[in-house]
Amino acid sequence: MRIASFNINGVRARMPRLLEWLEERRPTVACLQEIKCQDADFPAHEFEKIGYRAIWHGQKGFNGVAILADGSEPFEIQRGLGGDPEDEQSRYIEAEVGGVRVCNLYLPNGNPQPGPKFDYKLAWMRRLRARMAELRAAEVPAVVLGDFNVIPEDKDTFSVRAMASDALTQPETRDAYFRILNDGWTDAIDTLNPRGGVWTYWDFQAGAWQRDQGFRIDHLLLSPECADRLVAAGVDKAYRGREKASDHAPVWVELRD
DNA sequence: ATGGCTTTAAAATAAAGA
Numbered sequence: 001m002r003i004a005s006f007n008i009n010g011v012r013a014r015m016p017r018l019l020e021w022l023e024e025r026r027p028t029v030a031c032l033q034e035i036k037c038q039d040a041d042f043p044a045h046e047f048e049k050i051g052y053r054a055i056w057h058g059q060k061g062f063n064g065v066a067i068l069a070d071g072s073e074p075f076e077i078q079r080g081l082g083g084d085p086e087d088e089q090s091r092y093i094e095a096e097v098g099g100v101r102v103c104n105l106y107l108p109n110g111n112p113q114p115g116p117k118f119d120y121k122l123a124w125m126r127r128l129r130a131r132m133a134e135l136r137a138a139e140v141p142a143v144v145l146g147d148f149n150v151i152p153e154d155k156d157t158f159s160v161r162a163m164a165s166d167a168l169t170q171p172e173t174r175d176a177y178f179r180i181l182n183d184g185w186t187d188a189i190d191t192l193n194p195r196g197g198v199w200t201y202w203d204f205q206a207g208a209w210q211r212d213q214g215f216r217i218d219h220l221l222l223s224p225e226c227a228d229r230l231v232a233a234g235v236d237k238a239y240r241g242r243e244k245a246s247d248h249a250p251v252w253v254e255l256r257d
Numbered sequence: 258a259t260g261g262c263t264t265t266a267a268a269a270t271a272a273a274g275a
Binding site for chain 2: 009010012013034036037060061062109110111112149151163166167168201203204205206207208215217247
């Protein structure tokens with residue numbers, strides 16, 4: 001099975017491009033972030049017409065996540081990340097699909113740093129680590145994927161200097177990410193591309209796409225039960241160059257059945 | 258150059274993104 005993640009940056013604005021990608025690439029599971037719509041406005045019917053069933057967790061104006069599955073309805077396990085009853089942002093949804101636990105997240109950006117948004121990001125990462133520890137303890141095959149808003153290492157950005165004061169590269173951000181990995185998770189794209197230089201995001205501004213000035217912030221983390229089944233992982237880079245594209249490209253992992 | 262684009266919300270600007 002192939003499990004994909006795509007920060008779509010406004011699901012309604014991207015529908016033609018998104019349907020195109022689903023039909024051309026036909027992922028078994030497609031996780032979306034930044035759907036930027038309320039629950040009532042999610043275009044579930046458009047996905048059903050091409051054979052995908054969906055669950056989603058929307059929010060007015062920004063954030064919002066969804067899980068699409070080819071030919072079956074994802075079995076919802078959890079919506080929203082635990083650990084903070086005050087947190088009302090729609091950034092997490094978890095489901096069972098084809099015997100795999102699929103955990104789709106849109107991690108807070110955290111800029112500007114320092115400040116309350118950065119504090120929220122770091123707190124969110126601690127809460128995520130707690131949820132992922134539960135999944136590890138249960139020993140279920142799990143893929144935790146999405147827009148992490150983390151540039152893990154210097155090799156994951158076109159310019160270390162340009163990103164030096166950005167929340168995505170701060171030592172605290174990276175520490176939190178590697179604390180999670182060291183609990184026993186495998187970063188699929190990094191494992192298959194250890195030298196780096198793989199981008200998943202290119203800014204809309206300053207000709208970043210044309211200059212190939214991007215970075216890697218969309219990640220697919222595999223539990224040991226899934227890491228044993230890793231066949232391939234990659235970025236559908238060409239979709240970033242199409243008309244009315246998102247600023248992210250889709251990322252995917254292929255698991256042996 | 259806290260710029261440079263783009264979407265959403267809502268009616269002209271403002272917030273958010275990374």
